[in-house]
Amino acid sequence: MNKIKLQKNLIFRDVSKLTQKRIWNRVDHILDKIEDNFPRVDKVERLQCKHFQWYLDTQLNDLAATTRAEYVRVLRYIVEGLKQQHWLKILGIALDPARGGRKCKIGVRKTNRKY
Numbered sequence: 001m002n003k004i005k006l007q008k009n010l011i012f013r014d015v016s017k018l019t020q021k022r023i024w025n026r027v028d029h030i031l032d033k034i035e036d037n038f039p040r041v042d043k044v045e046r047l048q049c050k051h052f053q054w055y056l057d058t059q060l061n062d063l064a065a066t067t068r069a070e071y072v073r074v075l076r077y078i079v080e081g082l083k084q085q086h087w088l089k090i091l092g093i094a095l096d097p098a099r100g101g102r103k104c105k106i107g108v109r110k111t112n113r114k115y
Contacts, residue, residue, distance in 0.1 A: 001031045002043045009081040011107045026074040049087045080108045
């Protein structure tokens with residue numbers, strides 16, 4: 001699957017190369033599973049909320065809790081990288097701002113301008 005749009009939109013701040021590689025490997029894994037089940041989805045632009053819902057419902061069942069949490073976190077990065085933040089509530093993976101916590105080191109490019 002062509003993921004150039006994701007690579008342009010996600011910004012890694014103070015993240016080690018190993019962590020970046022781990023995240024991109026998980027992105028590849030998620031997108032490959034979706035593409036295997038939905039053959040018409042060959043670009044990230046064709047991804048819909050139902051594809052991520054299918055992945056959450058079927059592919060994460062037999063994983064350990066920590067691994068499942070990692071994949072949900074990466075799935076959140078994918079949705080934010082596609083600039084479809086309103087899907088997070090639909091999928092049930094939105095962060096609760098009242099919980100607080102550390103700032104995320106992986107962000108999303110706000111504009112399409114490249115400096």
